[in-house]
Amino acid sequence: MSVAKRGERPLSPHLQVYRLPLNAVLSILHRITGVAMAASAVLVVWWLLAAATSPTAFAWIDGLMTSWLGDLVLTLSLGALWFHFANGIRHLIWDTGSWFGQRRVRQSAIGAIAVAVVMTLVTIWLAQGGA
Amino acid sequence: MEKHKSFRTPRARVLGLGSARSGTGHFWEQRISAIALAFLAWFFILNVARHLGDPYEVVRASFARPFNAIVALGFILTASLHLAQGLAVVIEDYVHGRAGVILLICVRLFCALLALVGVFAILKIALGA
Numbered sequence: 001m002s003v004a005k006r007g008e009r010p011l012s013p014h015l016q017v018y019r020l021p022l023n024a025v026l027s028i029l030h031r032i033t034g035v036a037m038a039a040s041a042v043l044v045v046w047w048l049l050a051a052a053t054s055p056t057a058f059a060w061i062d063g064l065m066t067s068w069l070g071d072l073v074l075t076l077s078l079g080a081l082w083f084h085f086a087n088g089i090r091h092l093i094w095d096t097g098s099w100f101g102q103r104r105v106r107q108s109a110i111g112a113i114a115v116a117v118v119m120t121l122v123t124i125w126l127a128q129g130g131a
Numbered sequence: 132m133e134k135h136k137s138f139r140t141p142r143a144r145v146l147g148l149g150s151a152r153s154g155t156g157h158f159w160e161q162r163i164s165a166i167a168l169a170f171l172a173w174f175f176i177l178n179v180a181r182h183l184g185d186p187y188e189v190v191r192a193s194f195a196r197p198f199n200a201i202v203a204l205g206f207i208l209t210a211s212l213h214l215a216q217g218l219a220v221v222i223e224d225y226v227h228g229r230a231g232v233i234l235l236i237c238v239r240l241f242c243a244l245l246a247l248v249g250v251f252a253i254l255k256i257a258l259g260a
Contacts, residue, residue: 031221034214034217034218034221035217035218035221037214038214038218038241041210041211041214041245042245044179044249045207045245045248045249045252047179047183048194048203048249048252048253048256049248049249049251049252051187051190051191051194051252051256052191052251052252052253052255052256055187058187058190059187062184062187065183065184066183066184074183078176078180081172081176085168085169085172088165088168088169089169091165092162092165092166092169095162123176123177123180124180126177126180126181127180127181127183127184
């Protein structure tokens with residue numbers, strides 16, 4: 001029966017060659033950024049605890065956070081935060097039943113990326129002493 | 132086919148066992164915390180960014196101000212809750228069985244610790260002890 005011909009039948013969808021739609025990529029990114037920010041939260045809480053403890057404790061975490069590694073991690077964290085923020089707004093709007101059309105989904109996806117990029121740059125500018 | 136005959140109807144047996152009573156609670160609380168964070172993030176993140184790399188006394192002085200302290204407390208409490216809720220959903224989706232339960236417990240305790248330490252730090256700075 002069908003078992004004999006199993007090897008000849010086409011497989012679909014084939015995950016290795018399937019190109020994820022933009023919205024699917026954002027959906028996965030929403031989870032990844034959310035989970036990753038657990039690490040960012042530890043850093044920020046540590047920084048606050050050190051500020052509440054002593055100049056010595058503060059100097060240590062301050063040194064870590066202002067190092068190139070700290071800059072890298074915090075920049076990625078900021079990107080994650082503003083992306084999660086912007087994409088989260090989309091989710092809240094979807095929860096009301098709106099913006100489900102294909103055009104709206106695509107437009108809001110691009111909008112969320114734009115907001116994330118702009119807000120990340122603005123925050124970095126602020127951190128550099130911009131205002 | 133039922134092996135054990137019972138006079139209770141199937142509906143009576145599942146009453147109170149299903150998720151219908153509190154099933155949307157987690158979902159709803161996660162939306163509420165998301166809305167709160169959408170506002171709090173602006174103030175908290177921009178304040179942290181502005182003072183990152185600043186001297187000890189400057190950072191303390193900033194978080195000692197009532198507005199900044201209240202925003203920080205609000206953000207830390209809400210973000211810890213939102214993180215716990217989000218991580219729980221991810222674990223429930225991908226990790227099953229005993230490992231999943233253990234992870235759920237660990238995540239919940241981790242988020243509680245995060246909230247506890249963060250709140251303590253802000254209170255200590257703001258109330259000046």
